[in-house]
Amino acid sequence: MAVTLAPGRAATAKHPTGNTSRRVPLGRVAAWIYLGVVVLVTLFPFYWILRTALSNNYKLATNPSSPLPVGFTWGAFERVLGIASTADAQAQGGSGASIDIALYLRNSLVYASVQTVLIVLFSAAAAYAFSRLHWRGRNLVFNILIAALMVPSVFTLLPNFVLVKDLGLSNTFGGLILPGALFQAFTLFFLRQFMLGLSSEVEEAAIIDGAGPFRIFFRIILPMSSAPIATVSLLMFVNAWNDYFWPLLITNSENVQPLTLALGVFKQSSPQAAPDWAGLMAAALVAALPMLLLFLAFGKRIVNSIGFSGLK
Numbered sequence: 309m310a311v312t313l314a315p316g317r318a319a320t321a322k323h324p325t326g327n328t329s330r331r332v333p334l335g336r337v338a339a340w341i342y343l344g345v346v347v348l349v350t351l352f353p354f355y356w357i358l359r360t361a362l363s364n365n366y367k368l369a370t371n372p373s374s375p376l377p378v379g380f381t382w383g384a385f386e387r388v389l390g391i392a393s394t395a396d397a398q399a400q401g402g403s404g405a406s407i408d409i410a411l412y413l414r415n416s417l418v419y420a421s422v423q424t425v426l427i428v429l430f431s432a433a434a435a436y437a438f439s440r441l442h443w444r445g446r447n448l449v450f451n452i453l454i455a456a457l458m459v460p461s462v463f464t465l466l467p468n469f470v471l472v473k474d475l476g477l478s479n480t481f482g483g484l485i486l487p488g489a490l491f492q493a494f495t496l497f498f499l500r501q502f503m504l505g506l507s508s509e510v511e512e513a514a515i516i517d518g519a520g521p522f523r524i525f526f527r528i529i530l531p532m533s534s535a536p537i538a539t540v541s542l543l544m545f546v547n548a549w550n551d552y553f554w555p556l557l558i559t560n561s562e563n564v565q566p567l568t569l570a571l572g573v574f575k576q577s578s579p580q581a582a583p584d585w586a587g588l589m590a591a592a593l594v595a596a597l598p599m600l601l602l603f604l605a606f607g608k609r610i611v612n613s614i615g616f617s618g619l620k
Contacts, residue, residue, distance in 0.1 A: 361385065361590040364400050368586060384590035400586070407570050408562070409594065416566040419484055419555070420548035426489035427544050428537055435499035436525050440511065450500070456493040469557055479561040488554070495540045502536040503529065542606050546599050567595045 360368065364379030371378050383400040386392035389409055437443075438450045468487040477483030506529070514524050530537070552568045559565055565573075571591050 357589045357592055360586055361593055363586050365584055365586040366400065384584075384586035385594070387584070387587045388591045388594055407573055407591075409567075409570065411562060412565060412567040412570040415564055416549055416568070418481060419551075419566050420545050422481070423485045423489045423548045424541055424545045426485070427492050427495055428541050430490060431492055431495035431540070432499055432530065432533065432537060433525065434496050435503050436521075436529050438496075439500045439503035440506075440508075440524075440529065441521065453491075454493055454497055456491070457497070465554065465557060468554075472558055479559045479564055481564060483558050484555060484564060488548070492544065495544065498540055499533065499536055502533055506532055538606070542602060546602065549599055571595065 359375070359377050361384045362377035362380055362382070364381050364383070367379035381400060383392060383396065387397045387400075388407070390407065434453075438446060464487075472478060472483040472487060475483070477486070510528055510532075511524055514528055519527070549566075550568065551566070555564075555566050555569055556572075562573075571588060
C-alpha cells in the first residue's frame with residue numbers, strides 16, 4: 309500500500325521558508341559590554357604612561373590632555389638608559405643626569421631571584437610536611453601559620469627592620485632578602501592544597517623500596533608539583549620585583565637598591581621646578597616591561613594552576 313505525503317507539508321519539511329533570526333540574549337550583550345569597559349579601564353593607564361614617555365617634557369606642559377604624544381621623541385628612554393647627551397636631555401626637559409640602569413637591574417634580579425628560590429623551597433618543604441606526613445598537632449600548627457594571611461604586612465615592617473639592623477645586615481642583600489624568604493603564608497597554603505590531591509600510590513611504593521621522607525620529597529613530590537611550583541615562583545618573583553617600601557626602608561646604597569627605587573633616584577636628579585614626567589614614565593615602563601612579558605608568556609599557566617589547586 310503506497311503512502312503519499314501532502315505536497316505542501318513535504319515542501320515545508322525539505323525547504324523551510326522564511327528567515328529565522330537567532331536572538332542574542334540581552335544579558336550576554338551586557339556582560340560583553342561590561343568586560344570591554346573593564347579592559348579599557350585596565351589598559352588605559354598603561355597607554356597614558358606610554359604616551360607620556362614618548363612626549364617632549366617641555367611641550368607636554370603646553371597640551372597635557374592630548375591623547376597622543378606631544379612632540380613625539382624617544383628622548384625619555386634615552387635619558388633613562390643613559391645614552392642621551394647632557395645637552396639633548398636638557399633640551400627635552402631632562403636634568404642631564406643619568407642613572408646606572410644596569411646596576412639597578414642587576415640588583416633587582418639578585419633580589420627577586422634569590423628570594424623566590426628560598427620562598428618556594430621552604431614553602432614546598434612545609435607544604436609536604438603538612439599534607440603528606442602525619443604528626444600530632446599538624447592541623448593546629450597549619451591553622452596558626454595560615455592566620456598570618458590576616459596580618460597586614462605593614463605590621464611586620466618595623467620588627468623586621470629592628471632585627472635586620474641589630475644583626476648588622478642593613479644595606480646588604482641578606483637584610484633585603486631574608487625577612488621575606490623564610491615564610492610566605494599564601495605560598496604554603498597554595499602548595500599544600502595541591503599536594504593534598506596527589507596520589508599516594510607512588511609514595512607508598514617508594515616507602516616499600518626504602519625511600520625516606522627527604523628522598524620522597526626531592527625525587528617524587530617536587531617533580532609531581534612542577535606546575536604549581538612554577539606558578540608560585542612567577543608570583544613571588546613579580547612580588548619581589550615590584551617591592552618598593554621594604555627596600556626603601558632597609559637600604560640606601562646603590563649597590564643593593566632594586567630597580568623600583570631607581571624611579572625615586574631619577575626624580576631626585578631633576579633640579580627643575582617641574583619633574584621630568586616623560587623620563588619618569590619611561591623609567592616606569594622599563595621597570596614594568598619584564599613583568600608584563602612574563603605575564604603574557606605564563607598568564608595561562610597561572611590561571612590553570614590556580615583552578616587545579618582548588619582555589620576559587
